[in-house]
Amino acid sequence: MSDGTVHIVGAGLAGLSAAVTLVGSGRKVVIHELARHAGGRCRSYFEPALGLTIDNGNHLLLSGNSSAISYLNTIGGRHLLDDPQHAEFAFCDLKSGERWTLRPNDGPLPWWVFAKNRRVPGTRAADYIRLASLLQSKANDTITQRVDVRSPVFTRLMQPVLLAALNCDASEGSAQLAAAVVRETLARGGQACRPLFAAHGLGPALIDSALSFLGKRGAEVRFDHPLRSIELGERNIRALQFEDGTVELKESDRLILAVPAWVARTLVRDLTVPTEYRSICNAHFAIAPPADLPKIMSVINATTEWLFAFENRLSVTVSSADRFNEAEREPLARQIWAEVAKIANLPADLPPWQIVKERRATFAATPEQNALRPKPRTRWENLILAGDWTDTGLPATIEGAIRSGEGAAKLAMSARF
Numbered sequence: 267m268s269d270g271t272v273h274i275v276g277a278g279l280a281g282l283s284a285a286v287t288l289v290g291s292g293r294k295v296v297i298h299e300l301a302r303h304a305g306g307r308c309r310s311y312f313e314p315a316l317g318l319t320i321d322n323g324n325h326l327l328l329s330g331n332s333s334a335i336s337y338l339n340t341i342g343g344r345h346l347l348d349d350p351q352h353a354e355f356a357f358c359d360l361k362s363g364e365r366w367t368l369r370p371n372d373g374p375l376p377w378w379v380f381a382k383n384r385r386v387p388g389t390r391a392a393d394y395i396r397l398a399s400l401l402q403s404k405a406n407d408t409i410t411q412r413v414d415v416r417s418p419v420f421t422r423l424m425q426p427v428l429l430a431a432l433n434c435d436a437s438e439g440s441a442q443l444a445a446a447v448v449r450e451t452l453a454r455g456g457q458a459c460r461p462l463f464a465a466h467g468l469g470p471a472l473i474d475s476a477l478s479f480l481g482k483r484g485a486e487v488r489f490d491h492p493l494r495s496i497e498l499g500e501r502n503i504r505a506l507q508f509e510d511g512t513v514e515l516k517e518s519d520r521l522i523l524a525v526p527a528w529v530a531r532t533l534v535r536d537l538t539v540p541t542e543y544r545s546i547c548n549a550h551f552a553i554a555p556p557a558d559l560p561k562i563m564s565v566i567n568a569t570t571e572w573l574f575a576f577e578n579r580l581s582v583t584v585s586s587a588d589r590f591n592e593a594e595r596e597p598l599a600r601q602i603w604a605e606v607a608k609i610a611n612l613p614a615d616l617p618p619w620q621i622v623k624e625r626r627a628t629f630a631a632t633p634e635q636n637a638l639r640p641k642p643r644t645r646w647e648n649l650i651l652a653g654d655w656t657d658t659g660l661p662a663t664i665e666g667a668i669r670s671g672e673g674a675a676k677l678a679m680s681a682r683f
């Protein structure tokens with residue numbers, strides 16, 4: 267099929283990663299994207315309320331996210347992320363006023379849990395060792411069923427980390443998905459959990475660099491070009507219907523469907539996909555942070571969960587935020603700002619702000635929803651699925667999306683088809 271065309275529908279990270287893997291393989295690559303821009307749920311845009319370019323949501327990316335790192339290296343975007351030499355995480359407990367810095371040692375042997383000045387205050391080495399039971403989780407286990415969620419090591423470390431990774435509370439979150447994240451990051455030592463900070467935004471690093479890489483290699487990206495329907499045959503996709511016409515698929519052509527789960531389900535009725543979602547709320551404030559504020563801080567006992575300090579703004583992430591879906595925006599901005607002002611020692615007056623609610627930020631990472639994730643291969647030989655909601659073994663993350671795109675591209679190139 268080296269003369270065939272691979273049509274990729276969706277220019278989020280999964281679609282872009284599929285295209286990046288495919289260009290250079292001899293196939294023609296055409297990406298069809300509904301929006302006028304790429305990036306999907308991971309994008310930068312100009313926000314008039316702030317007069318600044320912001321990310322739709324702050325994203326926590328770690329050095330152990332191997333597929334994301336290799337994608338960034340390929341597209342030439344890695345230098346656009348700040349990459350500290352060692353893993354360090356600043357924490358603040360808003361209720362008690364305590365602040366501490368977690369410093370896992372570089373190597374995989376976790377001696378840092380024995381060092382009082384590196385671990386979480388109020389915890390003992392044995393508390394960390396007990397967390398290992400998470401790694402033996404079964405498919406139906408929730409996090410609460412595997413670990414003591416009342417222990418300080420959970421409330422002061424694992425809870426904020428796993429909530430950010432799964433976007434799901436421990437009481438319902440899949441222990442297996444949590445274990446997969448821990449296995450690829452924390453369990454591999456400090457060098458696998460250096461937090462990469464998108465100081466100039468996610469868009470330039472992860473999206474614009476990919477578009478430029480693809481453009482130079484002859485891939486075609488059609489924006490404002492939504493796929494409306496798919497003509498399904500018994501064993502193959504026959505044609506793709508767009509508003510401006512129909513694309514008939516030749517025998518050597520492939521379709522990688524890299525749209526969100528709910529769109530995939532409307533395009534291909536027979537698919538089983540996750541059906542529940544959790545929202546993420548971000549609050550952005552146009553104010554320069556004090557110089558001594560850490561770039562990324564986890565906040566405990568507050569609405570604010572993670573605080574990101576950019577050069578010209580402060581941005582707050584609240585995960586599993588369905589409780590705020592209907593909340594009025596200004597009171598919410600005021601509530602969050604009151605916390606941020608206290609943490610950062612800034613005036614109480616509300617600076618220019620914006621609240622961004624992504625209602626379907628991720629599928630609900632529960633054991634039940636995880637079981638609904640489909641494999642990339644479908645019963646149609648030329649149709650391959652990609653996206654953070656496919657069965658990657660990871661929660662809906664940048665790493666999962668990029669890995670799924672790469673896997674879909676490899677399937678599209680494989681001899682079986």
Ligand SMILES: Cc1cc2nc3c(=O)[nH]c(=O)nc-3n(C[C@H](O)[C@H](O)[C@H](O)COP(=O)(O)OP(=O)(O)OC[C@H]3O[C@@H](n4cnc5c(N)ncnc54)[C@H](O)[C@@H]3O)c2cc1C
Nearest residue numbers: 276278279280300306307323325326492493653654663664
């Ligand atoms: C607020 C927020 C915070 C997050 N925080 C983190 C984090 O801290 N760390 C982390 O790793 N991950 C995080 N994530 C998750 C991460 O952003 C996603 O997992 C990832 O971006 C999903 O990529 P995707 O390509 O699978 O899907 P999408 O980004 O949804 O891409 C799908 C694309 O398909 C397009 N499309 C839809 N319908 C059609 C159609 N009919 N025709 C053509 N195109 C179509 C869409 O416009 C979109 O561009 C966060 C997500 C959000 C929303």
